[in-house]
Amino acid sequence: MFSKELIRDVQYKTSSNLQSRVGLHQQFTRINKNFWPLLASKYPWKNSKEILEIGCGTGIFWDTALKKLNENSCVTLTDISSGMLETTRDRIKDHRFRFSQFDIDTPNIASQFDLVIAHFMLYHSGNPKQALMSIKGMLTPEGKASLATLGDLHMKRIDDFIKSLIKENKLNYQITEQSSIDRFNESVADKLITEVFNSYEKYEIDDYLDVTDPAPLAEYCKSMMKYQALDEPFFQLLFEGLSNEIEKLGKFVIPKRVVFYIAH
Numbered sequence: 001m002f003s004k005e006l007i008r009d010v011q012y013k014t015s016s017n018l019q020s021r022v023g024l025h026q027q028f029t030r031i032n033k034n035f036w037p038l039l040a041s042k043y044p045w046k047n048s049k050e051i052l053e054i055g056c057g058t059g060i061f062w063d064t065a066l067k068k069l070n071e072n073s074c075v076t077l078t079d080i081s082s083g084m085l086e087t088t089r090d091r092i093k094d095h096r097f098r099f100s101q102f103d104i105d106t107p108n109i110a111s112q113f114d115l116v117i118a119h120f121m122l123y124h125s126g127n128p129k130q131a132l133m134s135i136k137g138m139l140t141p142e143g144k145a146s147l148a149t150l151g152d153l154h155m156k157r158i159d160d161f162i163k164s165l166i167k168e169n170k171l172n173y174q175i176t177e178q179s180s181i182d183r184f185n186e187s188v189a190d191k192l193i194t195e196v197f198n199s200y201e202k203y204e205i206d207d208y209l210d211v212t213d214p215a216p217l218a219e220y221c222k223s224m225m226k227y228q229a230l231d232e233p234f235f236q237l238l239f240e241g242l243s244n245e246i247e248k249l250g251k252f253v254i255p256k257r258v259v260f261y262i263a264h
Contacts, residue, residue, distance in 0.1 A: 018057055018084070020223040024216045025256075030208040036064040039119075039260055042203060043068075043146050048115035051075045052138065054104055055121030059088035069096060076109075078102035080124075104131045112140045119148040119260075123184035132196040136263075144264045147193065151186045151206075151257025158221065158254055162230075165241055173234060176226045186259045193263050200263035209254040214242035217252065 026033060040061070045068045053061070056077040069075065075097045079085050085099050102109065104118075105126050116135050125131040135145050159179075166173050182188070193200055211217050218239045221227050230238075245252050 018223075020216075020219050022058070022060065024211075024220045025209065027213075027216060028209040028211045029256075030210050032205060032207055034064070035205050035207075035258060036061050038203075038205065039146070039148065040065040040068055042201075042260075042262060043117075044115060044144055044262070045069065047142070048144075049073055050111065050113045050140075051115045051117070052109070052111075052113045053077050053117040053119075054102065054135070055079055055118060055124070056088050057084055057119075057121075059091040061117075061119060062092055066092070066094065074098070076100060076111075076113075078109075080104075104134060107134045107138075109138060111138070112143065113138050114140055114143045115146065116143065117146045119146075120150065122147065122149060122189075123181045125184070128184045128188065129192045129196065132192055136196055139264070142264075144262055145197070146260065146262055147189065148258065148260035149184050149186060149189050150181055151204075151259060152182075153255065154181070154185075154257050155209075155254055157252075158217065159226075161241070162221065162227070162238065165234075165237060169237065171234070174229055179226050186257070189259065189261065193261055197263035200261045202259060202261050205258040207256050207258075209252075209256060211242070211252040211254065212246060212250070214239050214246060214252070217242055 032038065043065075045065075049070060049072060051069075051073060053075070056079050059077065073096050076099075077085070077088055077092070077097060078100050079088070080101065080103050082101055085101060089099055104121075116138050118135060122128050122131055132145075132147075135147075139145060162175065165171075166175075184192070190202075218235055221230075221238065222235060242252055
């Protein structure tokens with residue numbers, strides 16, 4: 001069941017859950033250990049003076065993008081979580097940035113922007129299509145929206161592995177069949193962006209995690225809302241199962257897919 005309060009007050013009360021996920025990808029991604037430069041290379045920085053990011057998270061994107069800004073740019077970073085904003089404020093010390101707590105489902109920003117960025121957050125909206133319409137309404141006539149999400153089968157290998165452990169051990173755990181990501185995964189994004197925007201360019205990044213240490217992957221699973229019904233005994237079982245496969249095959253391989261759109 002969708003709950004904005006759960007997202008704001010539990011899942012992203014602090015940056016720790018997000019950092020667990022980011023850390024796993026940074027440590028074990030096979031090809032593009034840092035895909036932020038690829039995203040940033042496609043964005044229209046030259047013509048973007050007023051910039052808004054919705055759902056800035058820990059601000060990691062700006063480790064790459066900061067040097068691409070114009071000197072006279074003005075960047076507003078927003079997030080639904082005050083804890084995330086605190087982390088981002090500590091990370092970014094630049095006079096061109098300002099920070100604001102903001103919920104895309106109750107937009108209260110009247111300004112217009114040359115560039116609106118929304119990375120991996122539209123699946124946390126109660127109404128992703130309405131959120132896209134709000135973003136479009138925030139753009140200047142020549143403005144563009146940069147939107148990123150995940151492929152339909154992104155990280156599905158770990159989901160299948162957990163379900164197989166539950167079945168093989170005849171356990172009575174219930175995990176949700178639908179992830180919150182399904183609210184705005186690639187196939188949904190393709191449809192809704194086409195309906196809301198006049199045109200867009202789409203970019204795809206296919207990659208793998210080659211996990212050689214079960215501990216970060218187990219921590220990743222603990223950080224996910226869909227696995228909140230699982231307890232410590234199960235996560236110990238998961239750790240052992242992952243360890244066995246890594247010992248046998250040398251690594252636990254997980255396909256992943258990121259897509260992003262520049263819409264206008």
